[in-house]
Amino acid sequence: MNTNEKMEDAVCLRAENISKIYPGTVALDNVSFEVKTGRVNVLIGENGAGKSTLMKIIAGIEQPSSGKLFMGDQEVSFHDTTEARSHGIGIIHQELSLFPNLNVYQNIFMAREKTKGHFQLNNKQHAELTERILAKLEHPIPPETLVGNLRVGQQQMIEIARNLIQDDLKILIMDEPTSSLSAQEVDVLFKLMRELTEEGISIVYISHRLEEIMRIGDHVTILRDGKYVVDEEVSKIDVPWIVQHMVGTDKTYHKRERSIDWSKAETILEVKNLTLPKSGGGYLVNHVSFEVKKGEILGIYGLLGAGRTEIFECIMGLHPEHEGEIFLNGEPISVKSISEQIDRGFALVPEDRQREGLVQTLDIGKNISLSSLKNYVKGPFLDKQQENAHIDEVIKDIHIKVSDKKLPILSLSGGNQQKVVIGKGILTQPKILLLDEPSRGIDIGAKTEVFDIINQYASRGLSIVVISSELKEIIAIADRVIVLSNGKKTAELTGDDIKEDSLVLASYQGHHGH
């Protein structure tokens, strides 16, 4: 205990009275924050609480409007990431910031290249070090692979890897590093984090997955609306305590109680023997059949790579080479292109919001209304009034925290961006809404709100299919859950049968210990 107390005293970086004012928003209001040496310092708060902003200031990406940073007794200020890095501060960004046109080792060593002599790149060394670091992350990817061709989870691993190559790393900031990782990958990451803290490296960790925080965190600081709320040792707290301080009140998801006799409800979508072959033999999606009733919420659970996203891609017409039959309202349809599917009333909210969900150059309002513009056409013109009314309605409905809908989309916090993507899907007034990890990066409060909205639309007769990797979430929201493992459907559960253990069990079927 004594050593522990001594550790608590050692502070590696101190942020004092930091404020950050954006036009229209006070992102941080007089916040003080300490990074304790060799520990996992957790930062929690709802979407838009200012977590990322505080980290950006520490990492030199943004400059505070007022306030000071200290390392040891010395005041420091960083004008860019290079300066922060020279003080041993590395950051894993919330939004992937990689180069899709370059390969893995180029991404990892960008701006910290190893050279032979002064000018010539030493790509052999790059490749070797990359292999070593990825092996440490238990995620071997050939170093020459183009990053644009990797899955989101793999890209997140690259983002993590590029911070680990720094020699004199003192503080590692991790802004939601696990948002697209599977449970297994999270375990590897946590093991690595423990190794780092043992070496004396301090970690700042941001996540909305509270169970994770209880597992890995040492010390928790909570922010709300840009203000410091409280900080405490993780050993002394529990999840309800966190939630209470985060949102001010106690919020958990409650199980959907709907007593509808689904056997009487009409079937909207029926998928029979959907199969997507891998080119090298085997299947990505292996003879999967399911149906969705009118107004039903169907959950799809499974580990990363189980074939969940591929099912959505097949239904949306991204894989015209798929086999099997798809029926819409009892009639067989041949799925060939996305626009055809959108016309038929399908809408997809994709997993990777930065790449597939948002148009970064447009403002918030336009992003919301973009895919439903044709609903507001009056003759050759847009009916601005109607468009704006709808946008406002969605912003209110989904509680997007925004001071002005004319602001650029990137000024929203990560979670609020995700809400925009969901709002966009709903505005198209689809018949079938496909949601791929809709709660990625959203805080608990916002999740409940998003789920309320999903429920609300379901009870109005919208059929919804949701992919989620979070057990509690899928249990809370789905009327029926199918579980995938290695492309095969391994279970279909309804009502009270939807339980954590049965879901997990089914998701591991066909996997033999790793």
Next chain:
Amino acid sequence: MKNSKTNHSIAMTVLKGRTFIVLVVLLIFFSFAAPNFLSENTFMLIAKHVALYGILAIGMTYVIITGGIDLSVGAVVGFTGMIAGGLIQEGLTLQIFGVTLYFSVPWIVLIVIVCGALIGWLNGIIITRFNVAPFIATLGMMYVARGFAMLRSNGATYSDITGKPALGNTGFDFFGSSIFGKIPVGVIILVVIALITAAILKETPFGWHVLSIGGNERAAKLSGVKVNRVKIIVYILSGVCAAIVGIITTSQLVAAHPATGESWEMNAIAAAVLGGTSMAGGVGTIGGTIVGAFVIGVINDGMVMCGVSEFWQMVIKGLVIVLAVIIDQFQRNLQAKIALQARNENK
């Protein structure tokens, strides 16, 4: 399944070498269509022209890879050519001292290159510091440079710029001549520049930085790449390339005309795009650009030799460029498809 994969990779090889294939097809076509095409003289002529487009296109490739564009290069060719011509013909008159200075050729080359670099630097500053879109900034610079080229001589041509032994400024025509009687000096300069710039792009951190900016500028900034500095250097490179072309072309013509280089920026862009440079940035190679420059050169001169009218030449060139981009897009889609397959296999 296997079958479709090998089909893909065959298609891929064909697509990747498409510009080269087009070049070979063009050569075969013109050797039938134009009787004198397969001769040493023709190739010398084409090589001289390709040297010009090629050097311009190298600078342009760098600029386009960062996600920018440089429309001013053609005008810079004219402007720097006029400076060279003027310095030889009239020297530099310093009115306060009442003297006229004549420089030797190496000095003139240096001055001209510095002028090109300065213009490129200005482009870079306007684009990075004042946040002007590259298209607009360099469009403005195009008019300004062309205007100054005209102002230098009031629109007149400096002809016969061989210099005078008495003034010690002879020898400027060297850059337009051939050595060993066969190889144009311009081509040698092209080869040297191509080798150096290709090595820089592939083998140095600077090359990575150029590619990174085109791939994801925000990420580049966050990684610590000095984005503004890299961009400015890239525009300077483009300006220097244009100045070198200005020297070579005035030397080839032994005359400096203020309208020289009009619309050459389009040839440079076309060569880069034909060579696989993506207008969206982040993708491109010097080797590809050189092949692209050859295609442009062969089309231009081949059509002249076939007696195709100037107007039809334009139409055909335009079609070739658009077709090239369509094929490029096709290749990208195929590449993405193959990658997706590979990714799925890895799982």
